[in-house]
Amino acid sequence: MANEKKNIKDKKPKFNPYWIYGILIALFLGFQLFGGSGYSDTNTTTPSEFFKFLKDGDVQKVDIIKNTGVAKVYLTKEAQQKEEHKNSKPQSFLPSATPLPNYTFEFGDLQNFENKIASVTETLKTKPTIKYDTETNDWGNLLMSILPFILLIAVWIFIMRRMSGGAGGGAGGQIFNIGKSKAKLFDQNTEVKTTFKDVAGLEGAKEEVQEIVDFLKFPEKYTSLGGKIPKGALLVGPPGTGKTLLARAVAGEAKVPFFSLSGSDFVEMFVGVGASRVRDLFKQAKEKSPSIIFIDEIDAIGRARGKNAISGSNDERENTLNQLLTEMDGFGTNANVIVIAATNRADILDKALMRAGRFDRQIFVDLPDVRERKEIFEVHLRPIKRSKELDTEFLAKQTPGFSGADIANVCNEAALIAARNGKKEVGKQAFLDAVDRIIGGLEKKNKIITPSEKKAVAFHEAGHATISWMLEHAAPLVKVTIVPRGRSLGAAWYLPEERLIVRPEQMLDEMCAAMGGRAAEKVIFDKISTGALSDLEKVTKQARAMVTIYGLSDKIGNITYYDSSGQNDYSFTKPYSEQTAELIDKEISNIIETQYQRAIKILEENKDKLTELAEVLLDKEVIFKDNLEKIFGKRAFEKEEPIKPASETSETFNKADKAEEAKTTESGEN
Known part of the structure; x- marks a missing residue:
């Protein structure tokens, strides 16, 4: 019974302030329509009929309203009994203290109307009463005078309700809630479908993030030994590697409130808003602890503070950062609140933000290796036929x-290509075309190119292919094409070896292969062109890195001018003298020129094979590894290793270690 009563109460309409606006508008319209006259249905007549009634002696009184041009006619009691006037009695829906007229009509010109009444009433024994009046609508005038104020107040109330989080507004989006946090809350009531099963590869990063979730689920397991739960974890890595995906998986796996927002959500044009939002965010997180806060792209507010800070937006950003530093590790306690942040620009973050006690852990999310890419492909291929x-x-x-984002794009692009070609399933060729589309751009088969230009492009690309086939450390060739793609007139695809460290001879071989295109033009045509722009850009960057970053130049020595912290600003000054700058420039030029001459020498020795390869390329427009094997023979430096799962790889390493140990023991015995 109690529940039924409660339901009946709930069904009752709630008071809405808009009802007041509706009532006021209805009253205004009513007074305007009815003019405050108190009658709803008065019979109208014409001036000619009125003068007929007047001659017959039926009119008792005439009220002439001068300002409206309307005459009100009141009949005598005897006249009201006549058949022709039986419907003249006015119908009133409001009680009225004054009698209502039987007829009304518009009389036109007042002077003519008065003269005609005078001429008609001269012969009458009983003359009617003629009364002049001016009629005003007091209520209508009052409403008209206060209507602008009513509209202003209504608009003001509407705006205030919108800004204070009323109709259609959420917290933080209005002027009175501008200091509120914009974080989205994900908890047990919010369904987040992403789990750690959807995160392929990233084994190390995933393991650390899973541990953070475990901290909040079973804190006693760790605190019983005297340990403290980490306060924060920073996900660092290139764009598209899965940092936000990891955080989304945490939101899906953790059974605790998860607050998600971006670093730019703290930034606002008003002073003090960023710091206020940080306070409100941590206040909400503490109220719902244990909880997780995820700040994506934290470099928007976490940039290193300058020594000579200028006032303005920079000041506001630093105030926001100061408040974040205080909340993460200040006098206040943040029990069971863990902050996870993501950025691809960790080098510009403030040192105070990176220290232990704030972000205790830095989790590096690198580009996936070949084994991890296989796992990522398997995840993104699930919905694809x-x-x-x-x-x-x-x-x-x-x-x-x-x-990971690139691989997802490849899978989607392959499905689109297969559908465009009318295929029922996505095959190998669709994926190869998708990779080509993403790396090189869309094919432009209709691009106008002269035969001489096409020949130059063919020899240029054949030069790249020849040098890369001849050198041990150059990347093995996959495909060469002279079909224009994007901005390029031709392209060569390679499969670079995935190395963790790079030696000088490997870099030099890659530079030589890159210069093979221009070298081929020089050897065949004894001319060079602008077609080697991207190659020159690539080798110049590599040579500069060898000299100024990695210390691989004998003349410059074991010194680097690279600052990994990103704290030093070399925009106006260089970290070396003018003499050293000249030496660096000469050394970069010498390295590139040496590899160019080396490429020319290799191509001159294999000029006939280079020409044969270019002719095949001109004929077919696209050639593969098999075409090179027919011309040059098997590549002597091929190293094909199968991909193995992590468990199998570690087992192989263990077997290799045991075998090596056995060999050592045997040699010792001998």
Whole structure:
């Protein structure tokens, strides 16, 4: 019964202030329509009929309203009994203290009307009463006078309600809630479908993030030994590697409130708003602890504070950062509140933000290796109708340097290409075309190119292919094409070896292969062109890195001018003298020129094979590794290693260690 009563109460309409506005508008319209006259239905007549009534002696009184041009006619009691006037009695829906007229009509010109009444009433024994009056609508005038104020007040109330989080507004979006946090809350009531199963690769990062979730689920397991739960974890890595995806998986796995927002959500044009939002965010997190706060792109507010801070927006950002530093590790306690942040620019973050006690852990989310790319492909291929012979190991090898976001794009692009070609399933060729589309751009087969230009492009690309085939450390060739793509007139695809450290001879071989295009133009045509722009840009960067960053130049020595912290500003001054700058420039030039001459020498020795390869390229427009094997033979430096799962790899290493140990023991015995 109690519940039924409660339901009946809930069903009752709630008071709405807009009802007041509706009533006021209705009253105004009513007074305007009815003019405050108190009658709803008065019979109208014409002047000619009125003068007929007047001659017959039926009119008792005439009220002439001068300002409206209307005459009100009141009949005598005897006249009201006549058949022709039986419907003249006015119908009133409001009580009235004054009698209502039987007829009304518009009389036109007042002077003519008065003269005609005078001429008609001269012969009458009983003359009617003629009364002049001016009629005003007091209520209507009052409403008209106060209507502008009512509209202003209504608009003001509407704006205030919107700004104070009323109709259609959320917290933080209005002027009175501008200091409120914009964080989205994900908890048990919010369904987040992403889990750690959807995060392929990133084994180390995933393990650390899973541990953070475990801290909040079972804190006693760690605190019983005297340990403290980490206060923060910073996800660092290139764009597209899965930092936000990891955080989304945490929101899906953790059974605790998860606050998600971006670093730019703290930034506002009003002074003090950023710091206020930080306070409100941590206040909410403490109230719902244990909880997790995720700040994406934290470099928006976490940039290193300058020594000579200027006033303005820079001051506001620093105030926000100061408040964040205080909240994360200040006098106040943040029990069971863990902050996870993500950035791809960790080098510009403030040192105070990076220290232990705030972000205790830095989790590096690197580009996936070949094994991790295979796992990522398997995740993104789940919703795609792929052919049975499609090999994810092959796809992983074809996409070196691709991030998780790039792989997702490849899978989607392959599905679109297969659908465009009318295929029922996505096959190997669709994926190869998708990789080409993403790396090189869209094919432009209709681009106008002269035969001489096409020949130059063919020899240029054949030069790259020849040098890379001849050198041990150059990346092995996959495909060469002279079909224009994007801005390039031709392109060569390679599969670079995935190295953790790079030696000088490897860098020099890559530079030589890059200069092979211009070298081929010089050897065949004895002319060079602007087609080697991207190659020159690449080798110049590599040579500069060898000299100024990695210390791989004998003349410059073991010294680097690279600052990994990003704290020093070399925009106006250089960290070396003018003499050293000249030496650096000469050394960079010498390295590039040496590799160029080396490429020319190799191509001159293999000029006939270079020409044969270019002719095949001109004929087919696209050639593959098989075409090079027919001309040059098997590449002597091929190192093909199968991809193995992590468990199998570690087991192999253990077997290798045991075998090495056995060999050592045996040699010792001998």
